[in-house]
Amino acid sequence: MTPFLFMLVVLGFSVGAGLLGSLLGIGGGLILIPVLTLLLKVDIQYAVGASIVSVIATSSGAAAAYVRDRMANTRVAMFLELATTAGALSGAFMSGLVGGRGVYLVFGGVMAWSALVMLRRMRASAETPVPADALADRLALHGSYWDESQGREVSYRVTRPLTGLGLMYVAGTVSGMLGIGSGALKVPAMDLAMRLPLKVSTATSNFMIGVTAAASAGVYFARGNIDPFIAGPVCVGVTLGAWLGSRHLMARVNSTWLRALFVGVLLWVAFEMLRKGWAS
Numbered sequence: 001m002t003p004f005l006f007m008l009v010v011l012g013f014s015v016g017a018g019l020l021g022s023l024l025g026i027g028g029g030l031i032l033i034p035v036l037t038l039l040l041k042v043d044i045q046y047a048v049g050a051s052i053v054s055v056i057a058t059s060s061g062a063a064a065a066y067v068r069d070r071m072a073n074t075r076v077a078m079f080l081e082l083a084t085t086a087g088a089l090s091g092a093f094m095s096g097l098v099g100g101r102g103v104y105l106v107f108g109g110v111m112a113w114s115a116l117v118m119l120r121r122m123r124a125s126a127e128t129p130v131p132a133d134a135l136a137d138r139l140a141l142h143g144s145y146w147d148e149s150q151g152r153e154v155s156y157r158v159t160r161p162l163t164g165l166g167l168m169y170v171a172g173t174v175s176g177m178l179g180i181g182s183g184a185l186k187v188p189a190m191d192l193a194m195r196l197p198l199k200v201s202t203a204t205s206n207f208m209i210g211v212t213a214a215a216s217a218g219v220y221f222a223r224g225n226i227d228p229f230i231a232g233p234v235c236v237g238v239t240l241g242a243w244l245g246s247r248h249l250m251a252r253v254n255s256t257w258l259r260a261l262f263v264g265v266l267l268w269v270a271f272e273m274l275r276k277g278w279a280s
Helices: 003-024 029-039 044-068 074-095 100-123 134-138 161-178 183-193 198-223 228-248 255-279
Strands: 143-147 152-156
Touching (some): 003 228, 029 228, 029 255, 044 198, 100 161, 134 161, 143 198, 161 198, 183 198
């Protein structure tokens, strides 16, 4: 494959990754790392570096629209980002201590766990009452947004913010280690533990992932793991895809369909990465 064709292929996949990332709140790295490593044979460390860049690009391309439409809960985001940023720095330093096979296996395990908790949520009743929480009330974390697919204003309450804070440190550590933006863990944590609606969880995750990734990007850059030849087309493609997803699709998509898509993507990626890890 010529360098020019390689850049076009990366650009095309990056647009798709940015589109899915903006809808699912996962930053695009969840799609890009398997594509770069399994299909294009890029070394895992450079793939993770490019993914970190894609996460920042996805957040930049999607977050503004979600804040404008009140889908992103900025109070929840700022509260949880305290733990996520600290975890991202920890994970970035830890990544240099874990070998290539270990990264594949950890990545696959994280994805499989995320898929299982989201599948559990799909089977649970959507009408289960949200438990009251004094801290959430004091911090005014509750909110509402206009859901175009339902044609109505959706109000929601937040619960267990301290549980969410602990899960976000773990999510940040995984983000710094694997370069996936931690959305694959943030979305289930907010959706399952804190009981935010899925659209709010994904929009808030998109708002947060750029900050999380920026906290660890400097470590990867200093280590030489961000290759401009790979990261350049990734950044352009992901930004375009994220803009399309956030501006034209998110408000219209059905939440049940969105959850099913999220679970399907996670299961596929988990299978591919675990298979690669065991074969290494």
